[in-house]
Amino acid sequence: MRKYTNELKPNEEVEVAGWVHEKRIHGKLIFLVLRDREGFVQVTLSKKDVDEETFKIAKKISKESVIKVIGIVRNEPKAPNGIEIVPKKIIVLNKAQTPLPLDPTEKVPANLDTRLDNRFMDLRRPRISAIFKIRSKILNIVREFFHKRGFIEVHTPRIIATGSEGGTELFALDYFGREAFLSQSPQLYKQMLMASGLDKVFEIATYFRAEEHNTVWHLNEITAIDCEVAFIDSHEDVMKILEELVVTVINRLNETSKKELSILGIDEIYVKTPFPRISYDKALEILNDFGIKLKYGEDLTTEAEKKLYEYFKQEGYDIYFIKDYPYITRPFYTYFEGLEDKQPEEILEMLKENPKIKTRSFDLDYKGREISSGSQRIHIYNALVASLKFKGLRVESFKYYLEAFKYGMPPHGGFGLGIERFLMQLLDLKNIREAVLFPRDRNRLTP
């Protein structure tokens, strides 16, 4: 049976397989460093204790070729991990061409673009694969978290007829002669499920955004963790779940991903709880003290978000909530105060009079960048219709969605958390593309 390099014990005969990471030839002595998913092991060939054929294979083999080694593990203080393999047989499973498109040993750095063009090889670097091992672990922790709390995992459609918030940022496609779009959020569907009695749902899925942004912080294909809960009292209930989720992920990573974190130079991910919660109004005050003047009703700028992080950092916080945003900065489905028991015209009138009315909404910022946003949603049909109208959206396009609000929709709310953004802030990655195996951005469609 094949073993990984971290499972080897002295004095046993083993079979290991992997890539030739390094080759050092000293005349009658050759060292091969074999790399597999879990680490490295040195294969030592002394001309006097291996047969000529094996020695010749080792001497000829090109770097990054795939080999299988059968041999005896022995203790050797002079070997990198204190052990080495003396091979009985080396089988070349597939040899690698030369030269290599980049250097997996990281002696010579490579630009991100070169790395992404040759992502399969970039991922051979332990530092890079560690990111994706952590990503996988996060998804596992998240699923466990939600299941433990009675959430049901769902999948909503990727192909949709209308956008959830407008039309501009959608990728259009041809659906048997009809226009359709790729989903940019599960928003409308997860809300409809609140009328289904499933009660608490979550979804981990990929979404598509056709924005032509070009930053280290945006992708055109993203993966998000979404949740929606019925029978909440306010957005505070949702914030509580989100906070618990984030804290659970961080704590469990610290426990279970020590090896990967240390490869990335992280001793322990730090999180101070409880997460502070400040209102939009309070954020504006703080920013004013920092000399950043924002108009009431304006969303926080990048500069403002950075300053706010400086403020919280002084208090020792990396993660914090900003809540109760004014209505005009938020999507149409966001709950605002005073919307109950009114006719659509009355509500529309109310919004027109005060478009900066407080909503039950929040963003979660991590090290100065937004990783999640959520809210209590409007569950009252009349208010939803008024809100759509106020935002200039066509009520008919939302017919199928609005139906769900007519026959018993409980109060509800939820959030969306961007996995790539979370991972990026968690691991201090400089570019969000580092957090995706094969990123899709404005110019990149391959590999």
Added chain:
RNA sequence: GUCCCGGUGGUGUAGCCCGGCCUAUCAUGCGGGACUGUCAAUCCCGCGACCCGGGUUCAAAUCCCGGCCGGGACGCCA
């Protein structure tokens, strides 16, 4: 989408401002050779590059224009 910066061997770079001595630097890599304890092995020999198109000039890697591609900032968002 707007603005700023960039594109040199397989990879990462020096040279560009101030055009000529660039037959282009250094490292790594690759090919060959020497070497029995390396761990970025060492030593010797060799290989390999100026993004594309146009212009200026006696002369362009170097200056100008356009394109494509890349890096970053902003807007917007997860």
